Amino acid sequence: MGYVLGLPRYANVSPLHHFLKPEGFQVRYAVPAELNRLLLSGEVGLSLVSSYFYLKHQEALGLLPDFSVAVLGRVYSVNLFHKGRLEDLKRIALTTESATSVALLKLLLKERGLEPTYERAEGELELLSAYDGVLLIGDRAIRAYAALLPKVPETPHTLPTRFGEVEVADLSTLWFQRTRLPFVFAVWAYRRENPPPKPLVQALREARREGLGRLREVAEAEAQRLGVHPALLQHYLWNFRYHLEEPDRLGLQAFAEALGLPFRPVYYPG
Incomplete structure (x- = not known):
């Protein structure tokens, strides 16, 4: 079995994987709570996981340094x-x-x-x-x-x-x-002893680039799946921050501090 990628079937992550080409790895879909468990058990290698889960288990987990599912202001979902x-x-x-x-x-x-x-x-x-x-x-x-x-x-x-x-x-x-900071809802995490192969990380970056560049197409597909107006979905998706930039890292750190948890991320080196 190849390297396994964990993904939730949520509209807000669709720009990250709508154009993903799963070559050399497998994709497993589940809700966030289940993906958290699968990552800890080793059944998936790299997964989008909730930020709360990541912060609680960060001593065992590595983090992709340039991916997030975050929002500054209203998230709608x-x-x-x-x-x-x-x-x-x-x-x-x-x-x-x-x-x-x-x-x-x-x-x-x-x-x-x-x-x-x-x-x-x-x-x-x-x-x-x-x-x-x-x-x-x-x-x-x-x-x-x-x-x-x-x-x-x-x-x-x-x-x-x-x-x-x-x-x-x-x-x-x-x-x-x-x-006055973004809230980071999810990050890409992996067990430190099992980092993702570089081609997988590159494929994720390419899929995100394509997804954000063709956001209307992604939004229309998700709107059809959910049975909602495509204009509502397009606004919803362009509201997200998908790159874990410095404001997002500060937001994640603030969440950790509010929970009484440390913030000592170890980032993927590639």
């Missing part, structure tokens, strides 16, 4: 859908797909002096009949938001965050208001 004020939330249903989003939500609410009850639950907005809030991420969050949206406005600056009694709290926006 890590959302707490809730009724009433944040201060009044008592029970929140949590996604089972991502540890980073859960850790970020708890951090942001705790800093406001809020400690509601958190429960893992499968479902989408129907959970609001039993909970005060529900945390959705990735494609589920995009579909849920799009379903509430009466129409796609001409400019994304007018995209609403309130729909009747349901309000949408974007966690990346709350992070930006707190830090």
Whole structure:
């Protein structure tokens, strides 16, 4: 078996792999929480993993130095859908797909002096009949938001965050208001004893270059897959930061510090 690459099937990572040519390696798709486990077990060699997972296990992991899935400001797909004020939330249903989003939500609410009850639950907005809030991420969050949206406005600056009694709290926006830094949701990581071959890293860089250069094409394909308006998907995708530049590294370090974790990355040398 060749080197195994781990990927989540989320629209926000599609520019990284839409044009990827898997020659000499295999691709395994799973949700972030599962990819975290597969990387630790050695079942995948290089994987997009949640930043929370990376920070917790960074002593064992290496990091590609120029890749990220990050946002400065609103992300649109890590959302707490809730009724009433944040201060009044008592029970929140949590996604089972991502540890980073859960850790970020708890951090942001705790800093406001809020400690509601958190429960893992499968479902989408129907959970609001039993909970005060529900945390959705990735494609589920995009579909849920799009379903509430009466129409796609001409400019994304007018995209609403309130729909009747349901309000949408974007966690990346709350992070930006707190830090004025990007939030890094995912990074490419590998076990240090099993670094990815150089041709694979080069293939990922080439796929990203192609994906960002042909973003409208990528967005239209993802919009069709999700059943949402392509203009909404295109804005969503061009909002991301995929290169782990210095502001992103500072954001990742700030997240580590907020969690009480060190930040000592070891970067892939190639």
